[in-house]
Amino acid sequence: MFMNFWWPLAASARVGQKPLRVTALQQEFVLYRTTNGAAQVLSDLCVHRGGALSDGWMTGDCVVCPYHGWEFATDGACVRIPANAQGVPVPKKARVDSYPTVEKNGWVFGFLGDVASAERPPLADIPALDGANARRGSITWNAPYEHVIAQIGDLQNSAFLLSDEFVDLPAALSDERATNTEWGAGVTANVNLPKRITRRLGGLVSREETAPEIRNASVLLCAPCVTVHTLGQTRAVMAHVPVNATTTITEWLIEQPIPKADGAANGLEKMRRQIETTPVPDSAIGAALKRINQAAAKHGWSIDSELISAEYTNVKAVVIPSPARREVPELAAAWVLKKVPTRLPDF
Numbered sequence: 293m294f295m296n297f298w299w300p301l302a303a304s305a306r307v308g309q310k311p312l313r314v315t316a317l318q319q320e321f322v323l324y325r326t327t328n329g330a331a332q333v334l335s336d337l338c339v340h341r342g343g344a345l346s347d348g349w350m351t352g353d354c355v356v357c358p359y360h361g362w363e364f365a366t367d368g369a370c371v372r373i374p375a376n377a378q379g380v381p382v383p384k385k386a387r388v389d390s391y392p393t394v395e396k397n398g399w400v401f402g403f404l405g406d407v408a409s410a411e412r413p414p415l416a417d418i419p420a421l422d423g424a425n426a427r428r429g430s431i432t433w434n435a436p437y438e439h440v441i442a443q444i445g446d447l448q449n450s451a452f453l454l455s456d457e458f459v460d461l462p463a464a465l466s467d468e469r470a471t472n473t474e475w476g477a478g479v480t481a482n483v484n485l486p487k488r489i490t491r492r493l494g495g496l497v498s499r500e501e502t503a504p505e506i507r508n509a510s511v512l513l514c515a516p517c518v519t520v521h522t523l524g525q526t527r528a529v530m531a532h533v534p535v536n537a538t539t540t541i542t543e544w545l546i547e548q549p550i551p552k553a554d555g556a557a558n559g560l561e562k563m564r565r566q567i568e569t570t571p572v573p574d575s576a577i578g579a580a581l582k583r584i585n586q587a588a589a590k591h592g593w594s595i596d597s598e599l600i601s602a603e604y605t606n607v608k609a610v611v612i613p614s615p616a617r618r619e620v621p622e623l624a625a626a627w628v629l630k631k632v633p634t635r636l637p638d639f
């Protein structure tokens with residue numbers, strides 16, 4: 293798991309004026325909207341005694357911790373401590389990390405890290421799937437996010453997921469082409485779905501149909517964890533966010549010419565065994581993610597989740613640092629909660 297990326301933390305429709313807790317990268321975050329509708333991401337860990345801000349409520353543009361009522365503004369600074377006598381200033385140390393937040397095409401992204409804007413990998417380039425035919429959902433996997441992306445990013449698996457009937461045999465691919473950029477990758481091919489057998493009259497009459505070739509089906513990977521799928525007129529955007537090193541939540545948006553409410557959900561559920569238990573396929577998208585993660589590790593952005601599990605959990609809280617830690621020198625001594633440990637690559 294890597295900091296210093298724009299992580300898609302929730303579909304926009306889930307974020308409102310009631311604080312929403314999101315777990316990602318072994319950390320808790322609180323997402324909400326201010327009175328003008330802007331989305332915001334803060335660390336969920338109250339700096340006072342570790343309460344969850346997401347259990348609280350909003351007052352104006354501030355999120356209120358439910359335990360002792362401290363109020364935090366969008367920049368993470370506490371602006372009111374109810375127990376303080378009138379005129380007593382709020383100390384500088386009363387602050388939580390506030391992450392740059394951008395909303396794009398139906399997703400709320402938080403920049404979870406502290407590097408300057410010029411050094412940040414770009415926001416995922418995702419299409420807007422907001423038509424009347426768009427459907428959304430989520431699924432939790434007992435598998436690392438790299439594994440989920442390698443499986444779902446495989447073009448044959450993608451064709452299985454997006455095809456109308458969720459055929460049981462793998463599609464045949466031809467004219468396969470792969471592209472790579474610094475923080476992304478793509479694979480394109482023509483797809484021939486297996487023959488489809490339809491049965492009527494209790495199975496007495498069956499008919500074999502061959503679907504026409506689907507040209508230029510594709511899967512794109514946008515670091516750190518978004519896949520964009522196209523199969524004919526069907527398109528999908530999926531965000532595969534690591535809850536921790538072994539659990540992943542895939543939030544998906546799919547747009548089909550004739551929407552099927554449970555189609556994508558059923559297709560993903562049918563892939564559970566394959567995604568959770570079979571070895572990672574030799575896919576172009578899986579290889580690209582490995583390359584990107586190696587580059588991120590060389591930058592020192594790899595969170596040491598093993599060390600956190602072994603030595604920090606229930607002992608010492610650590611958080612992903614926000615840009616203000618580097619950008620505002622006068623706050624250098626103001627951060628009570630220490631940064632997550634990182635590790636250099638072991639290759």
Ligand code: FES
Pocket residue numbers: 338339340341342343357358359360361362
């Ligand atoms: S724990 Fe949040 S105000 Fe006390």
